[in-house]
Amino acid sequence: MDTDRAERFVTGDINRFAMLLFLLSETAFFAFLIIAYVYFHNAVTSGPDAANSLDPWKSGIYTVFLLTSSFTVWRAEKCYSRGRRGAFLKWLLVTILLGAVFLFGQGREYLHLYRGNVTVNRNVFGTAFFTLTGFHGLHVLLGLIALAVLFGLALADSRCSQSSAVRTIATYWHFVDWVWVVIFSVVYLWSLF
Secondary structure: OOHHHHHHHHHHHHHHHHHHHHHHHHHHHHHHHHHHHHHHHOOOOOOOOHHHHOOHHHHHHHHHHHHHHHHHHHHHHHHHHOOOHHHHHHHHHHHHHHHHHHHHHHHHHHHHHHHOOOOOOOOHHHHHHHHHHHHHHHHHHHHHHHHHHHHHHHHHOOOOOOHHHHHHHHHHHHHHHHHHHHHHHHHHHHHHO
């Protein structure tokens, strides 16, 4: 292994390790938010709550878009590692579009809740719901920005040799998707029972 390749390998490992440490701290933060949501779930005695305010089926459709984006970013990563630039760009763009559809759905849901007078300061459900899902939505937005920057760099430079960036951003995106699986289960599916 030549010196340049060895340096890129070590740098890539450092970037991925740093991302994993960051995601570990974010896991703790999300865990506390989820625990708070669960704790306050039974505190709502009147007014809006998950059962009378949320539409798990409609949110489930947008969830499918987000979870599908985990597959497409994986495909992008595989195409990148095989040197298939065109396929890499295609799968990366599809990932961005799927993530954007999810955020659009979250925005529609927020607008619907706002029109139904479900707000962050209405009651403890609103506070817990908007804090948890809003924090996740922020992570999705930041992930979309990172994916878009990666797409722009790859589009501008056919050599785009930053495989550590591809792996690191894909790792972040998978994290965001799987955190949503937990949030969707606790917030939306729990309300069905």
